[in-house]
Amino acid sequence: MRLGAGDTFHGEGILAITKGLLQSGVAYVGGYQGAPVSHLLDVMVQAKPYMDELGVHVEACSNEASAAAMLGASIHYPLRGAVTWKSIVGTNVAADALSNLSSPGVTGGVLIVVGEDYGEGASVIQERTHAYALKSSMCLLDPRPDLGRMVDMVEHGFRLSETSNMPCIMELRIRTCHVRGSFECRDNLAPAVSTRAPIAEPAGFDYMRLAHPPVTFRHEKLKGEERLPAARRYIAEQGLNELMPGTHADLGIVVQGGLYNALVRSLQQLGLADAFGETDIPLLVLNVTYPLVPEQVADFCVGKRAVLVVEEGQPEYIEQEIATLLRRRDIQTPLHGCDMLPPAGELGVEVMAGGLSTFAARYLQQHAQDSAGDWLDGNQKRRAEVAATLDAPLPARPPSFCIGCPERPVFSALKLAQQDSGPVHIAADIGCHAFGTFEPFSMGHSILGYGMSLASRAGVSPMMQRRALSIMGDGGFWHNGLLTGVQSALFNGDDAVLLIFKNGYTSATGTQDIISTPDDEVKERAVDKQQSLVDKNNTIESTLKGLGVQWMRTVHTYHVDTMRATLNEAFTTSFNGLKVIIAEGECQLERQRRIKPWIASLLKKGERVVRVKYGVDEDVCNGDHACIRLSGCPTLTIKDNPDPLKVDPVAVVIDGCVGCGLCGANAHAATLCPSFYRAEVVQNPKWHERLLHSLRGALVRALQPA
């Protein structure tokens, strides 16, 4: 981050963007974590000392709405501000503040870095951020995934925002965030107004800066009359969009910047470009996809035999806009897009090449593309062959709970509880616990959004003879669930059951801290670093009490029997208000980060260490695998049956078991077969321990048969 002019940055795209922010003299940064942009905020938070040095304020916001609202600072003051989150979901949450920010417009440059979580590897609904740029009149940057270009676009983004008074969104696709490349650095810029050089006096009162009638009507006019034209001028003058000439000047392709590399590779596959991007067909690369510059697009299209618009996702906003502006100018160039390319889904190289070959077949008959045809057909043929070879499709491998995850036992208990109290409607939520929807649990009827589970059963439970269960993580609880769910359920006196996973972090996004995270001092002071420490922070409990929750139980997740009983009680009790079960157990990832170095240091010092591993007696295991259907832990797997008489594989606990205890708890709670054992390996035992053990050992061996 401290790299200056003359240095070369090597690393991931999202870090390059972060560096770009500092080079642009950003004054404040905020956001809410979520793949693929979590890193941006994490790095800034970790680099707090350096940020203070520069006078940059960094805020880990409680959700995207608060991040967007933070941008209000740039309405009055010449502050460059940047926020980040995962889109589309984050943008949905932020929408209200964004509208109210865009209406008065900004003085200081505003850049919203969104991870466009679309296509392969995405974890959310597939929608386009583009719609928000259109409806609120925000510029939308979609830079070519070249680190240098991306960093330039950050700087341009701020200036574009300042010249047009429009907030700018920069959308980065998943692979763009994680692309490894390099760029030539510039010095970081300490902002003129900053935490080190604060503003003396607040701005004077100016009604025009409020998103409040009557000025909102004026704002709307301003968008069309001044801001968009200003933006278009800047985009054209600074050449933010790139024109790439080609030998077939009578054809053209308009492409979103983010898709440029895929397009070039597709053209290569068709023999229409080389490895350096030298293309036969001229390209207009839109590093800014909103607003378009009508003159630029018109000039590109006019006089050509045909133009293809390569645009990802639906609806095809860009193609529609181009069609309109060509029609208005009565330019008759044939326009293609969704008629040749699939309207939905990621535009990978193969898909794109398919569309391009249709385009080429129509307008470049002289260009032989047999090899390309063979390549595309070959792919289809091989896929069919493999499918034919395998009698069944290969089993999927979705992500699942970590080894030793404290959330897994709750789903075991829930499975058992439903055997007692009958199946219940389960309103699921966003977070690691959503893995409970995968095998072996396959639980959850709906997911309506982050922290929305309790709210999403409000219409269900009154219509249901049995009680409905809402599952929520502590991340979702603080992000949204407290207000949309708990407050509403209490206010309406709903008969609801809420289970909150209190693991202490927003784990699914990379274990970021939240207000209920155990303090670092607590972790320092803890004598036994292995124990879960989330019980040391009771913010959730006290908040719920304060709101007036009367029925609240806190259960350690590994007490499967107790959790089962508690769930049964919640499902069947005569208490008709909101019932909250707090499932307590610290995130395993965080615990291991603490435990590993601690154990290592103890062993180094030759001190006593107890290591726990569970195991299965292969000759006692009944090969029914009920234990696996109740756990799904990656280290509880199966192997060939060593008994030549038996045919079905036996369960086995492989290396990597962290001895979390679920196997034992389940064996008791569900009365599984008696094949499980818990082994405690004492390293560097004390002398009296050794003595006792040797004496005991002798006797035990005397009793044992071979």
Next chain:
Amino acid sequence: MNRTQPITLLVCALGGEGGGVLTEWLVDVARHAGFAAQSTSIPGVAQRTGATTYYLEVFPVPLAELGGRRPVFSLSPVPGALDAIVSSELLETARQIGNGMSTPERTLLISSSSRTLTTAERMQLGDGRTDSGRLLDLVKHFSREHHVFDMGAVARDAGTVVSAVMLGAIAGSGLLPFPREAYEHVVGGGKAPEKLGRMAAASLRGFAQAFDIVHSPREQAAMVSRLLATTEQDAPMADQPLPPAIAQLFPPPVHAMLSLGYARVLDYQDAAYAQRYVDRLQHVLAAERAADPAATRGFALTTEMARWLALWMAFDDIVRVAELKSRGSRAQRVHREVRAADGDIVKVYDHFKPGAPEFAALLPAPLAHRITAWDRRRATPWAMPLKVGSHSVVGMASLRLLASLRWLRRRGSRFTEEQVLIERWLAAVLQGTREDWHLGHQIALCGRLIKGYGSTNERGKNNLLHVADHLAAQPGTSAAARAEAIAAAREAALADDAGKALDAALVRHGAPARPVQAQPIRWMKRRPAATP
């Protein structure tokens, strides 16, 4: 126009295997060597042991010779345009082949032979594992060249993670224009060998092993053949040989299984019980001889009965479990499994939860029935959760005491019940065999349904007897048809523990679904809103 293309490499790994580190290494190696390179990944799904991929492109011409021009790299792998795929898990390799990534014309496939079983494969009642042989065929068929070896084993052996092994494999394959030293320099962080940290040293060990395996085809061929050797296994024999007196009663093809079965029943109870096993099996043999005089089927029926009869007769109970858990061999096995060093102390706690039926099993019928009746009257069945420390004197003593109750088992109610059920099944097998060999054989194979303890065991017995009663002797259908129906029902019985598939199969073949087992559900029904 310049037609040189980048070298393309797809890396398949599971979350937490260090695929990110691997790509970082590769990009650094390229950079130090002065080549343009780019990697991308989709780590979002990599989290928590899910399947994920990483993608790398390297331009084969040094940057210095490109005259300032920079290649445009693809961010995602292109199906059918890959020079190499490296994968740490065999199923994931096959998955990418299925996606059309690998071509016989172009792609070098380096895959681990090891399997990390998916939940879907692990959770089945029977054996849900995908056939690795099939997957290996795909690897062979859809690659220009392939190297298959157990990356997990190499990593364990070197005390490192699989990413270092994968890097060694890539380096050893000569895919990229970099010398071995270039890789080792990056992995070692440029430090001199004696200055290396433990981790880095381990990484380099793993790197070197994998490099050699892929670099020298001979070792790797041996690896593959060893792999294939382990897949097929020959007929196993029991430790102690079959008494000749018994052996001469049966044809040689049966001996292997018979010796195992005889040994099992003898070890389970006593000589008399073992003799009973032999007698029962002789009836089967006689029936099979009658049904198949020329022995064209090689006594497959008797052999299978030798297996399933022994397993049922040696049914699991607390006495048996105590016996197995208190053996010295078992203590040693546990020590091996937990990888305890010499100085370490190992404490072993066994999880038991015997219920009323388990104890009643050892008591004479009248008393047993009273206890089980009492247990049924309870809201929740009675059970005693125990954590017995089999490393302690008291724990071991109590296990041995329980194990010594073998004599009581014989007088117990369950023993009698099991014998009755065994006879019923046996009768069905004999009856079926007399009618048609296939029918008898299929009923015999249903022994597979009997396994385990408590509810699992009950479920198995109910299923088997229901099948035997309704499908085996179905009036008006040919023996062949019934044999087929039984085979289908047996497979269905292993599909889900609720038995939905089984009932469906039963009905499909004209038999009634199984009677609904009474299961107490305590559920609260919310009253409809009161009308004003």
